[in-house]
Amino acid sequence: MEEEKKEERSITEGADDVRILAFLCNWCSYAGADLAGVSRLQYPPNVLDVRVMCTGTISPYFVVKAFQEGMDGVLIAGCHIGDCHYLKGNYMTAKRFQVLREALRFLGLEEGRLRLEWVSAAEGEKYAEVVRSFTEQVRALGPSPLRRVPAGAKGRGEEVGRRRK
Numbered sequence: 001m002e003e004e005k006k007e008e009r010s011i012t013e014g015a016d017d018v019r020i021l022a023f024l025c026n027w028c029s030y031a032g033a034d035l036a037g038v039s040r041l042q043y044p045p046n047v048l049d050v051r052v053m054c055t056g057t058i059s060p061y062f063v064v065k066a067f068q069e070g071m072d073g074v075l076i077a078g079c080h081i082g083d084c085h086y087l088k089g090n091y092m093t094a095k096r097f098q099v100l101r102e103a104l105r106f107l108g109l110e111e112g113r114l115r116l117e118w119v120s121a122a123e124g125e126k127y128a129e130v131v132r133s134f135t136e137q138v139r140a141l142g143p144s145p146l147r148r149v150p151a152g153a154k155g156r157g158e159e160v161g162r163r164r165k
């Protein structure tokens, strides 16, 4: 009973807390996250996972869209350099990452809201540590300025709605 309450509390804290979207490559980082889960390693519940076949398939558009949809941070995690199952996917990701950082600056977001990590299927502990440290980093930055105004709250979204009438 006490454990259920504890679990419930942590999920609720996560909902009110910063929100992070994690793009995880199927072959390495998703398996690493799975290992962290089955090993019952503790890490914050703020991360929403999106499984992709390879980090090379992640369009910069998806990352920008995640921020536009109200995510406070985006994590991209894939196979270590040289281990990509599609040979060059993570090389492309590493190059694109530089462009993405520029795009973030253009959007008025801090670079610290985006992180790229290489996590293998055997690195459950590393995955948990990455989530812990990235969540702390994003918490320190606070909610994203692009976060949408919640429904019913007075704010910019409501004003825009009024102008349309």
Ligand code: FES
Residues within 6 Å of the ligand: 025, 026, 027, 028, 053, 054, 055, 056, 078, 079, 083, 084, 085, 086, 087, 089, 090
């Ligand atoms: S398959 Fe994992 S990064 Fe390409």
